Amino acid sequence: MSRRSKIREKIMSRVHVDEATGCWIWTGPTSGESGRGAGYPRMSLGGQTVAVHLVMWTNEHGYIPGKKEIDHVCRNRLCVRPEDDHLELVTRKRNILRQWEARKAAMVCEEI
Ligand SMILES: [Zn+2]
Secondary structure: OOHHHHHHHHHHOOEEEOOOOOOEEEOOOEOOOOOOOOOOEEEEEOOEEEEHHHHHHHHHHOOOOOOEEEEEOOOOOOEOOOOOOOEEEEEHHHHHHHHHHHHHHHHHHHHO
């Protein structure tokens, strides 16, 4: 089996597929319960702790270019599905803008 298939299999063994959203929910360890950067999937790979959604994306599509990052389009931090509806390669600027838009939308909802 190729290294790619092994990595994919290792990840998929700890994923729960959410039928409603199509999300592949990570059921293994995460980056913690609270604080900045919390709630992201983590795993051990080659002796290192890595972010599972990034490993999954890289495994399928190749390296992430500098100044780009992976955004959760589905807004589910634990999702590791390497497809456009779930994980998308965006510029850092666009990612920040999106988070801001999402927060603003949430605020409007609270006001109503
Ligand atoms: Zn998803």
